[in-house]
Amino acid sequence: MNNRFPPEGAPVRRRNLFAQVVENLGVRIVRGDLNPEEAFPKEADLEAEFGVSRSVIREAVKTLAAKGLLESRTRTGIRVLPPVRWNLLDAEVLGWRYNSMPPAQFFSELFEIRLMIEPDAAGFAATRATAADLLEIEQAFQTMTDAGLAGLPGIEEDLRFHRGILAAGRNPLLLQMGNLIGVGLLISYRFSRESFVIFLPMHKRVMDAIKDGDADAAKLAMQRLLTETRDYLKSHIRDD
Amino acid sequence: MNNRFPPEGAPVRRRNLFAQVVENLGVRIVRGDLNPEEAFPKEADLEAEFGVSRSVIREAVKTLAAKGLLESRTRTGIRVLPPVRWNLLDAEVLGWRYNSMPPAQFFSELFEIRLMIEPDAAGFAATRATAADLLEIEQAFQTMTDAGLAGLPGIEEDLRFHRGILAAGRNPLLLQMGNLIGVGLLISYRFSRESFVIFLPMHKRVMDAIKDGDADAAKLAMQRLLTETRDYLKSHIRDD
DNA sequence: GCACGCTTTTGCATGAGACCAATGCGTCTA
DNA sequence: TAGACGCATTGGTCTCATGCAAAAGCGTGC
Numbered sequence: 315m316n317n318r319f320p321p322e323g324a325p326v327r328r329r330n331l332f333a334q335v336v337e338n339l340g341v342r343i344v345r346g347d348l349n350p351e352e353a354f355p356k357e358a359d360l361e362a363e364f365g366v367s368r369s370v371i372r373e374a375v376k377t378l379a380a381k382g383l384l385e386s387r388t389r390t391g392i393r394v395l396p397p398v399r400w401n402l403l404d405a406e407v408l409g410w411r412y413n414s415m416p417p418a419q420f421f422s423e424l425f426e427i428r429l430m431i432e433p434d435a436a437g438f439a440a441t442r443a444t445a446a447d448l449l450e451i452e453q454a455f456q457t458m459t460d461a462g463l464a465g466l467p468g469i470e471e472d473l474r475f476h477r478g479i480l481a482a483g484r485n486p487l488l489l490q491m492g493n494l495i496g497v498g499l500l501i502s503y504r505f506s507r508e509s510f511v512i513f514l515p516m517h518k519r520v521m522d523a524i525k526d527g528d529a530d531a532a533k534l535a536m537q538r539l540l541t542e543t544r545d546y547l548k549s550h551i552r553d554d
Numbered sequence: 555m556n557n558r559f560p561p562e563g564a565p566v567r568r569r570n571l572f573a574q575v576v577e578n579l580g581v582r583i584v585r586g587d588l589n590p591e592e593a594f595p596k597e598a599d600l601e602a603e604f605g606v607s608r609s610v611i612r613e614a615v616k617t618l619a620a621k622g623l624l625e626s627r628t629r630t631g632i633r634v635l636p637p638v639r640w641n642l643l644d645a646e647v648l649g650w651r652y653n654s655m656p657p658a659q660f661f662s663e664l665f666e667i668r669l670m671i672e673p674d675a676a677g678f679a680a681t682r683a684t685a686a687d688l689l690e691i692e693q694a695f696q697t698m699t700d701a702g703l704a705g706l707p708g709i710e711e712d713l714r715f716h717r718g719i720l721a722a723g724r725n726p727l728l729l730q731m732g733n734l735i736g737v738g739l740l741i742s743y744r745f746s747r748e749s750f751v752i753f754l755p756m757h758k759r760v761m762d763a764i765k766d767g768d769a770d771a772a773k774l775a776m777q778r779l780l781t782e783t784r785d786y787l788k789s790h791i792r793d794d
Numbered sequence: 795g796c797a798c799g800c801t802t803t804t805g806c807a808t809g810a811g812a813c814c815a816a817t818g819c820g821t822c823t824a
Numbered sequence: 825t826a827g828a829c830g831c832a833t834t835g836g837t838c839t840c841a842t843g844c845a846a847a848a849g850c851g852t853g854c
Contacts, residue, residue, distance in 0.1 A: 330838070330839095331838080331839070332616075332838080332839090356802090356803065356804085357803075357804070358803085366839080366840085367839055367840045367841070368840085368841085368842095369609065369612070369838085369839065369840070369841090370838085370839065370840085372609070372613060372804085372805090373612060373613055373616045373838095376572075376613045376616050376617050376620075377616050377617065377619070377620040378620075379617070380616070380617040380618075380620035380621055380644075381620050381621075382644075382645075386803095386804070387803085387804075387847085387848085388802090388803055388804040388805065388846070388847045388848065389801090389802060389803050389804070389847060389848040389849055390803080390804090390848075390849080391802090391803060391804080392803095392804090397726065398721075398729055398732070401641060401643070401644055401730070402726060402727055402729075402730050403641070403643050403727070403730050404620075404622075404641055404644075405622075423725055423726065423727060424727075426678075426725050426727075427725065427727045427728070430670050430671055430674045431670055431671075434670045438666075481638075485663055485666050485667065486637065486642060486663065487642055487643070487663060487666075487667045487734070488667070489638055489642075490641070490642050490643050492638070494727070570805070570806095571805080571806070572805075572806085596835090596836065596837085597836080597837070598836090606806080606807085607806055607807040607808070608806095608807080608808075609805080609806060609807070609808090610805085610806065610807085612837090612838090613805095626837070627814090627815085627836090627837075628813070628814050628815065628835095628836060628837040628838065629813095629814060629815045629816060629834090629835065629836050629837070630815075630816075630836075630837090631835090631836060631837080632837090
């Protein structure tokens, strides 16, 4: 098996062959290039297309199947599952999907969900946070502030703050939303690199309400933070 | 490679070897039998333990890795990821986890999230549902009613109803919650096989509000349905 | 219409080598 | 001598190749 992809000249990405196949197929599926119902290449075809061995193809297919994008049966072959089956909250799937989506749609979809989850999560955090939870949130806020003053994007720190609140909500399922927020922040940054320091005071209000154990205030503060961020981003979308 | 599992005498399950390994390891991981940090068996050891070939083990590991339960690197070997990384909303992971969890904890975790999502989803459905969406919801309700009158559990139908509302909310991320509701209904049924017909009128109120396009009413009706169901289940938990 | 082979495609097994990153050892320097 | 740096070793996964088994759709023939 020679004639690897990508073709000569492209920068050689030193990653697992397997991961490259996964990403390539994954992106194509969520972009809709490969529809359900339509014929999907069989293992042998994929081998030929990518120029890799059958094991690599099989492991890639299993990975995509585990994320709900594919299904593979003997005799029938491989087929793309309908979008309902996709694990959209999987970090990778989220990334693939949001990189091929108009920003406006992305933002409305994202913040709609965040507004359902995070205010309530903040409310729970206010009544349930342990000392360790509070410390984590405070430290996250501190590093976020530092990053802001230093003119850095501070995505990592922002994510850490929101994750900290989800964790303090003490419901493991809440933490799943961390992926969503993370990918969201990343993409948001691609559309608008304005400083986020203007939102620091609002973050602080959320934190203070949680520290005070005031669930209603925490909920409202988070709601406010999210709607303001959403509106800000909506009006600052850059077309590129 | 002989000496397959399960040992002689056990009922022969006609499933893929691969799926069996995935389930076995998956359950052990989410149950906490195999902690992160702790040493995890390497491929060769797993081969020996399960009595299957490398291909099967590797594909199983890839599958679990895709669900965020494992990570496998060259030289370092395989290791269990911390629970934060697990894709808890994956249908399989959800099932494994909730089968090894005290019912009370399960119900509180489940309904906390459902109450964040579904009332808002119902609200969106009221303003966004297409004719097809409404038809689907009505049909689901109809089959649910029929099942109830026939004395059947009607889990499938119930799930269809709730999924229909999520779909009518017209935000793809909402549909992810379908898994959660589905597994939830299944487990609920294990704890309490009482008829659910008493909740039919409440379902109807949700549906009618959506048909009327009354978002607030839909939201409230859904909220009511969920809290009542939750309280009912809590007081009917059977210890078995 | 039904049973029964045929054939296509994935499922499973196995051997062999490449590749990668911890680990430990030795040497060199301040 | 302690510490830093480079280097070989080695234990694990990654990739390739090949063969056979098993499942399931399809058609044939009764």
